[in-house]
Structures are given as structure tokens and as C-alpha cells.
Amino acid sequence: MLLKEYCIDITRKAGEYPGLDMNMGRRVMCPEYSINQIDVKSFPEEERGKAFVLLWHIEKGGHLSATMKPYRQEFVYQCDFTPQVRTQLHTHDYIELAYIVEGRFHQRIMGKDICFKKGELCLIDKNCPHQDFLEEDESIILFIGLANEIFDEVMVRNIGEERILNFLQTSLMKQKDIQQYLHFKPKSQEDEALEPHLLQLVTELSTNDVAAAYICKGVIMRIMHHISSKYEFNLSNDERKKMKWLIFEEVTDYISVNYRQITVKDLADRFHFNEDYFNRLFKEKTGGTYLEYLQEVRLKQAYRLLRSTDISVEEVAEQVGYQNKGYFYKIFVEKYKMTPAKTRKL
Incomplete structure (x- = not known):
């Protein structure tokens, strides 16, 4: 199964699950409510392997279906929105890697509006303020949350690109005042090697058994190694x-x-x-x-x-x-x- 088909499937398996914590809805997609406040999104406690995925399926006409893996309760969050609505300005206490599975995706990062196209990625550091735009056309976005603990010595040493090493090293420092992100574009327009790794990551996080934590770490290493060698970016x-x-x-x-x-x-x-x-x-x-x-x-x-x-x-x-x-x-x-x-x- 292709990544796009899998993403659509898991956001349509069932409607909105009863008993879903209302705070979870705000975590999945919180519309802008203040121009002066910055939300801080924390790493979910339910996760085992120091990684999780948040999946957005935006359908034409202004409808969002979303889910998170792993989570203690299987759910699909659904809501309608007004096109061009923005999420609340926010930061994370973890590193986020976003991949555009389908369509386009706009973000405002540190006050700069950026359009990400299908097949592109964005690596956003902790404490880097940004907003997401929800638009009318169909798009699928895969957000991968990565905790500091996953970037151990073996993981980092297998990333060959020095600029990504610099990014991760500064991100993992306890005391820093730099805000940073990286925009990755595939060197080849027909790069089909990354999506199987992303699909494996999502399925393993959905399984979330004892072995999944170890498998996911290896898959994330493959993902980081791939984008370090097959994608281009600038600082x-x-x-x-x-x-x-x-x-x-x-x-x-x-x-x-x-x-x-x-x-x-x-x-x-x-x-x-x-x-x-x-x-x-x-x-x-x-x-x-x-x-x-x-x-x-x-x-x-x-x-x-x-x-x-x-x-x-x-x-x-x-x-x-x-x-x-x-x-x-x-x-x-x-x-x-x-x-x-x-x-x-x-």
C-alpha cells in the first residue's frame, strides 16, 4: 500500500470516537485565538519509543480528519474549518519533522510564510514559533515528533550531512537562544525511496508493541540518513x-x-x-x-x-x-x- 492510501485509510476507518478528551482536539488542531500568546505543545506521555506521528488529511471544502499514533485510545478527530484559517502560534518541546504526502502546505515560521510542496520536508527545532495554514484544496501532512532521547550517539553519527549535524547538535543543547528550521527539497523529482520508510514508521507506531520502539528508532535513522543525502537545503x-x-x-x-x-x-x-x-x-x-x-x-x-x-x-x-x-x-x-x-x- 502506498503512503497516501494508508493515510487516507486510517483517517476514514471510523468517525469521531466517543469519549475523546477535548484537550486532544486542541492538540490535534487548535485554531488561532490570540495574536499575543504562544502555545507550547509537549511530547505525549503515551508514547513508548520517543517518537509519534500526527496525521492531517485536509479535504476539499474545508474538512479536516486527523489522528495520532500511538495514543491510548484509537481516534479520528474531525472538524470543519474556514479556508485560510491559521492554527494558534505555537512551539514544541520536541523536534518536529513534517512531510507533505499530498498537495501543498503553508506554514508561518518565525514570521516568514513558506509553502511546502508534495515530497518536501520541514525540520523544526524546539522552541521555534510557527503557525499552520489550513487551505481549501486537498492535502495530507505527516508530522513526526522526535524526542531528544532518540538522537543518541549511534543515531547522530550515521547522519552524513554536516549542516544537519549542526542543526541537531544545537537543538540538543540545554541552553541555547537560537531558533531554527530546515526546508528539504528532493534532489530528484521522482524520489520514491523515502515514503516506504515513512509508511513503515507509521505502521510500527500504530502497532506500538514492545518491539516497535526499537524498530522505529532504526527506521528514523534511515529517514534521517536518506534526507541528508538525497535532499537539498540551504542555511x-x-x-x-x-x-x-x-x-x-x-x-x-x-x-x-x-x-x-x-x-x-x-x-x-x-x-x-x-x-x-x-x-x-x-x-x-x-x-x-x-x-x-x-x-x-x-x-x-x-x-x-x-x-x-x-x-x-x-x-x-x-x-x-x-x-x-x-x-x-x-x-x-x-x-x-x-x-x-x-x-x-x-
Whole structure:
């Protein structure tokens, strides 16, 4: 069965289910009620595998049928709407990936109106304000909600496109002030390889048994890998610079705490980039390599310890991460043009 046929089928299997929580209707589609308020949509508690799908089937004449998988109670939410109605401005506390199964779909993201066509995707970060437009023509939109926990080391490392890595890395940071989204367009107009993965994801989430959580994670990895290699997208220079600065600040903060015993492999494990990325990042931001930056941090700390404590030079060298006393003396003199002993006497 094709994805389009499956989406239509599950939104027509039954009418509106009795006893549906009224708050669920507002979650599925909340019309605009205020120009000053921003709703925050939270990840549904019912989900097992750190992912869920929300499906919209918009029919001609202004009718919406929608459902969510998984959910504790099977339902199809239905409502009529006035064409061009907007949803309430909102954000998510999760990452959202939207795929246009059929027709077109308009969103207003960070104040900018964008039209997504059939086969295109939009990846929206947490805390990024946006609105959805419901229009008169038929369209089918698949919204995939992705929790932070699903993007572990294995998942992220298998995404080959560096700009998507940058997006995900900044999205997963706890402290950030950047709002971002990515608009993906297929490089080939006849790309038919993605929809089978999306169909598998929807069916597994509909099943929602113990195995589904593991299967869905693998399917999402395939989806992210596919769009990273078969779709094109652009970031403005300003957006790219902001993202890299956030990553650089996060990495250097981590180094400032863990400089005594740290390797570039530790950084790769922590931040989910390959090791070469860090040298490129430090070259761009400091003009030197990662090791040169780390040495600078260690030597500055050694200078501070020599000036403010009475511990031996050997202990200073060891505390800042150098087991080889001779090597420590050599690089210290190269930087400060004096020995550690003379530094202490200043």
C-alpha cells in the first residue's frame, strides 16, 4: 500500500470516537485565538519509543480528519474549518519533522510564510514559533515528533550531512537562544525511496508493541540518513555562524572543566561529531588546532596555580594534565619565556 492510501485509510476507518478528551482536539488542531500568546505543545506521555506521528488529511471544502499514533485510545478527530484559517502560534518541546504526502502546505515560521510542496520536508527545532495554514484544496501532512532521547550517539553519527549535524547538535543543547528550521527539497523529482520508510514508521507506531520502539528508532535513522543525502537545503550565512558559535561555546565550556584528562575522542563521543570536525571548528574560530587550544587552556591554568599556590611544579604539571615533566617545562617556557620556577618568584 502506498503512503497516501494508508493515510487516507486510517483517517476514514471510523468517525469521531466517543469519549475523546477535548484537550486532544486542541492538540490535534487548535485554531488561532490570540495574536499575543504562544502555545507550547509537549511530547505525549503515551508514547513508548520517543517518537509519534500526527496525521492531517485536509479535504476539499474545508474538512479536516486527523489522528495520532500511538495514543491510548484509537481516534479520528474531525472538524470543519474556514479556508485560510491559521492554527494558534505555537512551539514544541520536541523536534518536529513534517512531510507533505499530498498537495501543498503553508506554514508561518518565525514570521516568514513558506509553502511546502508534495515530497518536501520541514525540520523544526524546539522552541521555534510557527503557525499552520489550513487551505481549501486537498492535502495530507505527516508530522513526526522526535524526542531528544532518540538522537543518541549511534543515531547522530550515521547522519552524513554536516549542516544537519549542526542543526541537531544545537537543538540538543540545554541552553541555547537560537531558533531554527530546515526546508528539504528532493534532489530528484521522482524520489520514491523515502515514503516506504515513512509508511513503515507509521505502521510500527500504530502497532506500538514492545518491539516497535526499537524498530522505529532504526527506521528514523534511515529517514534521517536518506534526507541528508538525497535532499537539498540551504542555511543563511548568519544562521550557520550562529550555530557554529553555539557549538564552539559548548565545546570550550566542556574543555574548561575537563582539560586535565580529555581527548578529541571524548569530544566526539560527547558531541556526536567526527574527530576531524573539531580541528576544522577550532581552526575557524581560533586559527589553531584542537590540541593547540587545549594546550593554551592547560598552560594558563598552570600559570595561575604557580602564582596562587605553593604546590610543587611537578604537581602543577600533573594537575593540568601533563605526566611528562620535561615536556611541560618545554612548552611552558615557549609560551611565557621563563621557567615555572621563575614564574613563581614574580
